Amino acid sequence: MPARLSVNLNAVAMLRNRRDLPWPSVTGLGRVALEAGAHGLTVHPRPDQRHIRFSDLPELRALLDDSFPDREFNMEGYPTEAFLALVEEHQPEQVTLVPDEPAQATSDHGWNFAEQGAFLAPIVARLKKKGFRVSLFADPDPAQMAAAQALGIDRVELYTGPYGACHDDSGKASIELESLGKTADAAIALGLGVNAGHDLTVANLPALARRIPALAEVSIGHGLTADALEHGMAQTVRRFVAACGG
Numbered sequence: 001m002p003a004r005l006s007v008n009l010n011a012v013a014m015l016r017n018r019r020d021l022p023w024p025s026v027t028g029l030g031r032v033a034l035e036a037g038a039h040g041l042t043v044h045p046r047p048d049q050r051h052i053r054f055s056d057l058p059e060l061r062a063l064l065d066d067s068f069p070d071r072e073f074n075m076e077g078y079p080t081e082a083f084l085a086l087v088e089e090h091q092p093e094q095v096t097l098v099p100d101e102p103a104q105a106t107s108d109h110g111w112n113f114a115e116q117g118a119f120l121a122p123i124v125a126r127l128k129k130k131g132f133r134v135s136l137f138a139d140p141d142p143a144q145m146a147a148a149q150a151l152g153i154d155r156v157e158l159y160t161g162p163y164g165a166c167h168d169d170s171g172k173a174s175i176e177l178e179s180l181g182k183t184a185d186a187a188i189a190l191g192l193g194v195n196a197g198h199d200l201t202v203a204n205l206p207a208l209a210r211r212i213p214a215l216a217e218v219s220i221g222h223g224l225t226a227d228a229l230e231h232g233m234a235q236t237v238r239r240f241v242a243a244c245g246g
């Protein structure tokens with residue numbers, strides 16, 4: 001089965017937040033994504049709300065519940081008490097825990113399961129008890145998968161940033177790809193599902209999907225939003241030229 005696509009709306013939210021105006025609409029573009037076939041929506045509400053605002057969450061939950069009940073809401077974040085309260089309020093189908101510092105510009109590494117397992121274990125147990133599917137952000141490192149699996153999680157999300165960064169070096173990309181592939185092999189052998197995300201694009205996704213045929217889900221925001229701008233720009237300029245009376 002092909003990997004499912006969850007559209008990360010953080011980049012849209014960041015653009016919206018440049019002005020005190022309601023566009024681009026996070027919920028509106030979430031609807032466009034779902035109408036176009038996305039299997040779900042991802043948000044990463046950071047503590048300073050510089051991208052997704054906490055007030056976006058009820059609207060997105062309602063969009064999925066009212067119009068797309070077969071799609072999924074994936075909430076990502078560092079498991080502070082405040083983040084866990086948001087999760088419990090908005091009931092995503094999947095919770096992805098990431099080891100990000102509050103002021104971190106973007107996610108840039110996975111959990112160290114050996115060192116941070118004791119911190120994660122009660123949080124995973126709490127989320128599992130409440131019925132959430134739990135995924136943990138993981139570096140491409142097969143040796144860490146046993147410690148991840150021991151936490152009782154459902155999936156790992158492989159951090160694909162280093163692979164995405166090889167956009168101009170196919171030799172290095174194939175090394176990063178193999179590292180992701182071996183980590184996925186180890187996770188799958190232990191019974192874990194495998195998601196992936198960070199800096200995935202139309203260009204680098206096909207090789208990833210071929211190397212990891214059981215890839216369950218990819219969440220994509222930055223590259224997908226850039227692609228939408230690139231491919232939508234000409235049509236939009238035509239609309240504005242017409243609005244100018246041209």
Ligand SMILES: CC(=O)[C@@H](O)[C@H](O)COP(=O)(O)O
Pocket residue numbers: 008010011044046051076098105106107137197198221
């Ligand atoms: C976990 C991950 O890789 C994404 O959540 C990524 O960090 C996107 O979040 P930002 O758009 O806030 O960078």
Ligand SMILES: NCC(=O)COP(=O)(O)O
Pocket residue numbers: 008011042076157196197198199200219220221222223224
């Ligand atoms: N979970 C990873 C994710 O949502 C990726 O975001 P981006 O790097 O594509 O913006």
